[in-house]
Amino acid sequence: xVQLIDGKTISKxxxxxxxxxxxxxxxKGVKICLAVIQVGNDPASSVYVGNKKKACAYIGIDSLxxxxxxxxxxxxxxxxxxxxxxxxxxxxxxVQLPVPKHIDEDKIIKAISPLKDVDGFHPMSVGALxxxxxxxxxxxxxxxxxxxxxxxxEIAGKECVVIGRSNxxxxxxxxxxxxxxxxxxxxxxxxxxxxxxCKRADILVVAIGRPKMIDASYIKEGATVIxxxxxxxxxxxxxxxxxxxxxxxxxxxITPVPGGVGPMTIAMLMHNCVxxxxxx
Ligand code: GUN
Numbered sequence: 676x677v678q679l680i681d682g683k684t685i686s687k688x689x690x691x692x693x694x695x696x697x698x699x700x701x702x703k704g705v706k707i708c709l710a711v712i713q714v715g716n717d718p719a720s721s722v723y724v725g726n727k728k729k730a731c732a733y734i735g736i737d738s739l740x741x742x743x744x745x746x747x748x749x750x751x752x753x754x755x756x757x758x759x760x761x762x763x764x765x766x767x768x769x770v771q772l773p774v775p776k777h778i779d780e781d782k783i784i785k786a787i788s789p790l791k792d793v794d795g796f797h798p799m800s801v802g803a804l805x806x807x808x809x810x811x812x813x814x815x816x817x818x819x820x821x822x823x824x825x826x827x828x829e830i831a832g833k834e835c836v837v838i839g840r841s842n843x844x845x846x847x848x849x850x851x852x853x854x855x856x857x858x859x860x861x862x863x864x865x866x867x868x869x870x871x872x873c874k875r876a877d878i879l880v881v882a883i884g885r886p887k888m889i890d891a892s893y894i895k896e897g898a899t900v901i902x903x904x905x906x907x908x909x910x911x912x913x914x915x916x917x918x919x920x921x922x923x924x925x926x927x928x929i930t931p932v933p934g935g936v937g938p939m940t941i942a943m944l945m946h947n948c949v950x951x952x953x954x955x
Contacts, residue, residue, distance in 0.1 A: 678928035680826045686938035693945050697735040708737040709767040709948050710759045715745035720771045730941045749778045760788040766951040767793035793947040804850050811947050816848035818939025828899050831856035834875050838862045839882035881916040890921040897927035903936050
């Protein structure tokens, strides 16, 4: 029987552990505060931002909410970030992406102090991860590592294949698996013989952004399959980058969509907020 990797239960565990830590810190007079900035009112972003604020409330983290109009200029946004960077009462700053087209996303990411970069997107955070120094780690790949560890799946010495090379998921995912002593391969749109490479994997992390692309024919018998994708299929049902029905017949362990990687992203954001008191 395939092992279902339950992100809903594991993310709840992590949030409950964080809630205890925050209560202990609070008893010592240490407060944690996350500033969340949304520019414009993209409905999907509003849902994500709402969920982030809800998670803060559950754990006991204060959240400051900045809902800025679509017409906000880059200069105005940079000024707000600068003010929050200098505010000692603010531990973490998150600008919900995407920002409107007239604002340079890279400039915004770089403007956030690496000491408050709870998304782990700043080049300093990414560089620190690459050379094994302390810093914030991008939430989704950090969540995948927690799923593996808390499901008893060993990474050290294993063949790990990551499909996708985005700055937010694929690249940090590969660095994290390497940090855990996995043997890591990154695949992308130019990879030759994708199927053959995937079939070598003991741990296959799929972050391609194409619904149900990876079926049983890409998977070694007994492998662990982590599905980072989220889409709606032809029946408007949520699905991932992996064809779950087919893949679960050969995989040893697999994440469902929904209820796999998804809930871990916010749990790890909350982890980063609490961790902010250790990052100097
Ligand atoms: N938009 C989609 N995912 C994310 C995320 O993890 N962080 C931010 N800041 N924006 C996003």
